[in-house]
Amino acid sequence: MTSPTATLLVSCPDRRGLVATIANFIYSHNGNIIHADHHTDFAAGLFLTRIEWQLDGFDLPREAIASTFKETIADPLDANWQLHFSDTIPRLSIWVSRQDHCLLDLLWRQKAKEFHSSIPLIISNHPDLEEIAQQFGADFHYFPITKDNKVTQEAKQLELLKQYNIDVVVLAKYMQVLTADFVQKFPTVINIHHSFLPAFAGAKPYHQAYKRGVKIIGATAHYVTADLDAGPIIEQDVVRVSHRDEVTDLIRKGKDLERMVLARAVRLHLQNRVLVYGDRTVVFG
Amino acid sequence: MTSPTATLLVSCPDRRGLVATIANFIYSHNGNIIHADHHTDFAAGLFLTRIEWQLDGFDLPREAIASTFKETIADPLDANWQLHFSDTIPRLSIWVSRQDHCLLDLLWRQKAKEFHSSIPLIISNHPDLEEIAQQFGADFHYFPITKDNKVTQEAKQLELLKQYNIDVVVLAKYMQVLTADFVQKFPTVINIHHSFLPAFAGAKPYHQAYKRGVKIIGATAHYVTADLDAGPIIEQDVVRVSHRDEVTDLIRKGKDLERMVLARAVRLHLQNRVLVYGDRTVVFG
Amino acid sequence: MTSPTATLLVSCPDRRGLVATIANFIYSHNGNIIHADHHTDFAAGLFLTRIEWQLDGFDLPREAIASTFKETIADPLDANWQLHFSDTIPRLSIWVSRQDHCLLDLLWRQKAKEFHSSIPLIISNHPDLEEIAQQFGADFHYFPITKDNKVTQEAKQLELLKQYNIDVVVLAKYMQVLTADFVQKFPTVINIHHSFLPAFAGAKPYHQAYKRGVKIIGATAHYVTADLDAGPIIEQDVVRVSHRDEVTDLIRKGKDLERMVLARAVRLHLQNRVLVYGDRTVVFG
Amino acid sequence: MTSPTATLLVSCPDRRGLVATIANFIYSHNGNIIHADHHTDFAAGLFLTRIEWQLDGFDLPREAIASTFKETIADPLDANWQLHFSDTIPRLSIWVSRQDHCLLDLLWRQKAKEFHSSIPLIISNHPDLEEIAQQFGADFHYFPITKDNKVTQEAKQLELLKQYNIDVVVLAKYMQVLTADFVQKFPTVINIHHSFLPAFAGAKPYHQAYKRGVKIIGATAHYVTADLDAGPIIEQDVVRVSHRDEVTDLIRKGKDLERMVLARAVRLHLQNRVLVYGDRTVVFG
Known part of the structure; x- marks a missing residue:
């Protein structure tokens, strides 16, 4: 499976023929599906699917896939969808405070090639973990946060995410609450909460x-x-x-729970x- | 281990010599300890222990154990304590509504000798499960509950518990809330709640x-x-x-979780x- | 979902277009897929799928589905396949020895409608559990087994399975080993082994x-x-x-493990x- | 609990009065027990106990505890026993091959003060993980192993363990089998096997x-x-x-299982x- 793959995540109102319609889109362009999983939420009347196929031999040029899918499939079905290519490596930014266990665990997995990602940027509201960032070759930026400066600091943090082309922020025991405004501007943020x-909930x-x-406990x-x-x-x-x-x-x-659960979540996210x-969520196994 | 045993559950303010003091009480009367487990809650400053010994050869007459322990050990230590004899079989009353899975599971275990108990009385606010009670030789009493009659029905239920010499009530999916007054009058009630x-909490x-x-889920x-x-x-x-x-x-x-968890709790309770x-709670393993 | 459904379980050599081919077979006949799950075993070069669709509105007559699927899809793909209809209720025979916990658990689930089955026949090499069979309305047949009579008894047991139109045998702590000959003649037998x-293995x-x-333990x-x-x-x-x-x-x-694990396995089997x-095995979740 | 503690692990033939005898030994010298747990293996006729008490106020000089316990308690009871002091820090040697996950996990926990130990020495049959050893300030010794040199290499490894005063060897994915002779000479070795x-067993x-x-899997x-x-x-x-x-x-x-299970085992061992x-084993919780 050295061929790069494309993955579609699709949700749309349920109706007859959806599996066939989407599978045909791939097959009619000579794609080889290597993973397809579907779910129907009958209560919500929604069909949800993940489909992954090899790009070798696929007869749509890569840059035309999204627009073709949109026009011929997604728009007629009123679908929400995402398209990902396996050779586009997602860029992670890990945010921490003083505790290092989740950070170390994520960086070790990155090094052990368990994650399909790069981790160029670590952000913290404390300076303590800079040395770990350096050991793993990630840039470290320190943003002390107070009630008064949170909004201005978040603006700078957003700027940095943009500058580093970050796709996902992982809060790895970052003991600060992000503002609603931040979450709206950068919505792909994974957090680990140390309870079941x-x-x-809460502190x-x-x-x-x-x-x-x-x-x-959980x-x-x-x-x-x-x-x-x-x-x-x-x-x-x-546990x-x-x-x-x-x-x-x-x-x-x-701490052991936190790093395991966070690592699994990050891996699932990175695999779309x-x-x-x-x-x-639907988590396609 | 066919000899009957006595079990003491003791909690008291922590101080030096408690393990020795209590073990000596048993040993000085020639008791053979077959289980002893201790716990110190340092935050609360409390020592908690469970100690079980064989009565064969114990040189205190059974009816003198409680008073001797109280005078010589418990009162000086300002201890809360319970004394149980293994050949006194606790009497359970199971309370149900319409669902049978927990009731059946408890009755099976009773029949399979997993429980050290008898189950003479089943109470329900619905008539549905009477037949099951009969199959297992337990009396079944039906008390329909409304907002208006709950207090008077509880009075009758308490009367019945007294009449049957019930030691423990097990709410096995009894979909009614007991009044605070009832719980005060009959405090040993185990409930299964179908969440973690x-x-x-709640409905x-x-x-x-x-x-x-x-x-x-839990x-x-x-x-x-x-x-x-x-x-x-x-x-x-x-799960x-x-x-x-x-x-x-x-x-x-x-349902599978509920019956497993409830059965384990009842068994732990029956084993003191x-x-x-x-x-x-401290659960002595 | 009161409509009856059809379920196909298919395995065949992996090749391009399999999801589309099978989904199209359903869709082209106006079937509404309610569950579709696929797996590729890359090491074995095999594609495996489970697909379930509603029969209401499906424009192939029920008796023509198998032959049409065989001719147009299965044979060209060199596929192994099974076709099941949800309104054909599988008939179980439970085999026991002296222990009742698995038997009781299965019968209770049958009564609680957790299983899509009927259980008309219980077979045992001991007479002990006949009363339980009667309580749940199943016929009970007692076949004492010795080294000398096993082959002749198995012949009678097979005859009985035929007579009762049994689809699945569930060994619910049946403490006898079936002969290879029996298993060849009646291959759909589920066993619970009380270890991980x-x-x-073994005794x-x-x-x-x-x-x-x-x-x-497991x-x-x-x-x-x-x-x-x-x-x-x-x-x-x-556990x-x-x-x-x-x-x-x-x-x-x-015992708790055994009945849970066996019940889950039986349910998965009954749901095809x-x-x-x-x-x-592939277990489609 | 800043006071140093002593811990006794004792096993001896079961008899009346053992809990009292051992607890009295502590109490009569004014020791404050902070953990005591006992187990009787009735099949083996053995009593096993762990008892830990604070040394502050204990009126036996530390160097006299072992000999006094031996003479007055252990020898009369025909007991096996160990005595540990909490301010004597056990010295670990971790042995690895090429995989780093268990090594890193153990070193992180050491750094995070989850372990009551020091880790001065890492031994490997491959040179790959030397850098990690250096990062954590441990000496790294490389002993390539072949069939022919295993015995001579083990002799050097034993020499090194002696030189570093090592108390416990932890095989953290050391993909070599130790000889029976080595195990006899250095018996305290913990291994992680990557199966249940x-x-x-085996490769x-x-x-x-x-x-x-x-x-x-396990x-x-x-x-x-x-x-x-x-x-x-x-x-x-x-998992x-x-x-x-x-x-x-x-x-x-x-890999996640291995590092968790090994870390828990090492911690339990270090806590005696x-x-x-x-x-x-008896594992006192």
Whole structure:
């Protein structure tokens, strides 16, 4: 499978013939489908699909695929859609505060070729992790955030994302809330929340979990929306705890959860396997 | 281990020598400890322990154990404590509405000797499950509940619990909230809530979970307190779900969770392995 | 979705255009696809798919679907395939020995409408569970098995399966090994093995697991083949154990695993979600 | 809890009064027990315990504890026992081949203070990971291994372990089998095996698992014994896989399992929570 591939993520009102219509679009241009997965949300009346095919032998020039698909398929079906090429490498920016576990884990996976991405830019509201960025060859920019300067700092951060051509921001324990305005201007942001959302939304979830005496804790990776901790969930996982675990143990166990769950979510996103609709996701396995 | 055993559950302010003091109490009367587990909650400054020993050869007469322990150990230590004998079989009352899965599961386990209990009494606010009660030789009492009659019905239910010498009430999908007054009068009530508390407290948790788009659902067994869905948690477990799962699938998957989690909690309670303090539990494994 | 549906399970050598070809077959006859999932095993060079569509409005008469699909699609593609109609209810025969937990669980799910099946026949090499069969309205046939009579008893059992028009045999803790000859004559047999295969194949897996000191035990549901414990795996699950668990605890915990795993496997099979190829399965989620 | 602590791990033939005897030993010298956990293996007739107490205020001089315990308690009880002091930091040597994920994970945790240890020495049969050792300030020694030189190389490795005062060797994907002679001379070696032992012992477990078509894969951390892959198990964990996962996916998913399971096992060992007896372990939670 060294051939580059194209991937379409499509959602549209459900109707007869959608699988055939989209598969025919690929096949009629001599494309070889290597992954196709479909889902119908009957309650919402929506058809959602991911289809990936090899570009070798595909008889539409690459630059014509989007416009042809739009005209002949997407517009008639009233579809939302994205088109991705496997040889266009997504550019990530990782945002951190002081904790390094998620950052290190993401950078190690990048180096181990688990991610189909480049990570040119790390942003932080603390200077602590600059050395890690350097070790992995990423630029590090430090933006101290206060109540007063958040809006101006976000403007500069947005500028930097533009300058680095960033496709996805990953909040890897960035302990700041982004403004609604920022999220509107740069909507592709993945966050890791250190609880099994919607349980323990908000601050200090491990302290909340300890106080409540739960027997299981979790972590949740989700897209960021203006509504804090309420964005579409990409991935969650849990770990058992007991009365023996103090808050520091929850934090320690949680760190392992956080990096696993965040890494899985980032990988799914980079493989274009996550389709958001409303405040839900379809994750094509 | 055919010898009957005694089990002490003790919690008291932490201080030096508690393990030795309690173990000596057993040993000095020639008891053979077969299980001893201790926990210190450093934040609360509390020592909590479960200790179980064989009564064969124990040189205190059974009826003197409680008073001797109280005078010589518990009172000086300002301890809360319970004493249980393994040949006193706890009597359960299971309360249900219309769903049979938890009831059947508990009755099977009773029959399969997984529980150290008898189940003489089943109470329901619907007549539907009477036949199951009869199959398993339990009396079935039907108490239709309305807003207007709840208090008077609860009075009759309490009377029945007394009459049957019930030690524990298990709410096995009993879709009614008990009044604070009832809980005060009969405090040993185990409930199964069909969510991963504190997420989705309240009504229709599977619908809430579907709406939120979570990737994992759970169930929680807890002691009932006056504060709805906030009682001390005994056991929780979870299962993965995906976009393929509709509400009916969450309900179906959840039923398996509910009966497993409730059965584990009941078994732990019957083995005197759960020690409640504040709104938390220590579960001695 | 009250319309009856048809489901095709297809595997064939991989080539360009397969998704389109099969989807077009449905669409060209005005079928409405409600589930389509595909998988390519690149190592084996195989394309595998499950496709389900509503029969209402489908313009091929039901009795012509198989022959038309065979001639126009399957034969040219050199495909293996099965066709199922949702209003043809599969008939199960459950085989047991003395343990009742899997049998009770399956019968309860049948009654709770979790299974799309009927269960007219229960076969056992012990008479113990006849009463349960009667409670659930299934016929019970007792075939004591010895080394000497196994072949003749199997002949009678096969005769009975024929007489009851049985589609699937479920070995629900049937503690006998079927002969290779039986499996050849009646190949659709699901078994539950009480270990995390291939660990602890053979007899007394819980005793083996205890002896080895593992920290996790499992159960495995698989199709039966002539090669004992080596058939294609449908589903597995595990549970944590500790040094506190004696063999009897492993057996007790294992019983819960066994009934869950077996029930999931049976449900997947009944939904025609399992496609066997070689000694592997694709389970379409 | 800034006071240093002492921890005793004891196993001895079961008899009356053991909890009291050991607790009294601590209490009579004015020790404050902060953790005590006991287990009786009834089948083996063994009592096993872990007891940890604060040294502040303990009225035996530290250097007299072992000899006093031996004379007054251990010898009369015919006990095996170990004594550890929390301010004696265990020294680890990590052994690797070419894969870095377990090594990095262990070093991160060391840096993040999750481990109560120092890691002065890394040994490898390949030169690849020297840079990582340097980054974390550990010495790196390269010992190429062939069939012919293994014995002489092991002699040098043993010499090095002695020179660095190493307490524990951790095989973090060291793809060499140690000789029985080495294990006898240096018995405290923890290994991570990339399967759910005893399934897929031996070479290439992920390839074996793929071939068998299992739905779950695992990893196992165990103490190394002369009998390959058969040593006492400390910790295991598993992850779900599906037909979508090729061997490379099993390897990738397995890497996360391996580092988690190995890290947990190392931490448990460093906290003196693992007591080996026969080919089993008690893990005091």
